[in-house]
Amino acid sequence: MIRLLLVDDQALICQGLKAMLSVEADLQVVGTAENGEAALQQVEALQPDVVLMDVRMPVMDGRAATRAICQQFPAIKVLVLSTFDDDRYVADAMQAGAKGYLLKDMPPEELAQAIRSIDRGYAQFGPGLVEKLMAKVPEESESETISQTLSQLTPREQEVLHSIGLGLTNREIAARLYISEGTVKTHVTHLFDRLNLKNRAQLAIYANSVTRSNSRNSFQLAA
Secondary structure, eight states: OEEEEEEOSOHHHHHHHHHHHTTSTTEEEEEEESSHHHHHHHHHHHOOSEEEEOSSOSSSOHHHHHHHHHHHOTTSEEEEEESOOOHHHHHHHHHHTOSEEEETTSOHHHHHHHHHHHHHTOOEEOTTHHHHHHHTSOHHHHHHHHHHHHTTSOHHHHHHHHHHHTTOOHHHHHHHHTSOHHHHHHHHHHHHHHHTOOSHHHHHHHHHHHHHHHTTOSOOOOO
16 A cells, blocks of 8 residues: 655645545555645654655745655655646756656546556656756756766666666666666665765656767767
8 A cells, every 4th residue: 555645735636636546446645735844744744655745835845845855754755746847846856856747637547657656666757857857958068977977887887877767676677687686776876876866766867868968979878
């Protein structure tokens, strides 16, 4: 059972989401909150598995709440669910530690599946959002910075990074590279440290930026 906390300043949205998700046998809405400050209190009290977080709210917005939750409760995953597809909001959410960013107009069955994927460790993004993020990165500085950073990674770390970009879980990466799942976890931890990133979603975005950069740069990520 995946325990959910819904955070949105519109009561009607929370009620609708609760009704929609409660029909799923493996999803349980354990609480709701009307702003980020209330969400922090609910997270501490209820210990949900996944938090569905709105972006624009009074008292404490979604970005600040996401950052606080990810810092104080690293085992709890935050999935942003917003009406705004602005690349600034997406980038802010990822930097704060969110595991994904989806839009509220998505089909109910896709939202339920996205929650399951987030709970299993996958990153989830609405259509076109990753492309928007990548389009904002300056091409010249991106290529140079990526080449310098990747040159500091071992070939195995590059392989793991590439696999994360493909959306693979640690177990799937272990099978793909013929190494243990524990070794994969060690490499992922090293990638967080070397790339100064906080979560798997940020690694996936970085891996996609490498793929984009490779079309202009002779440095190739191990595949």
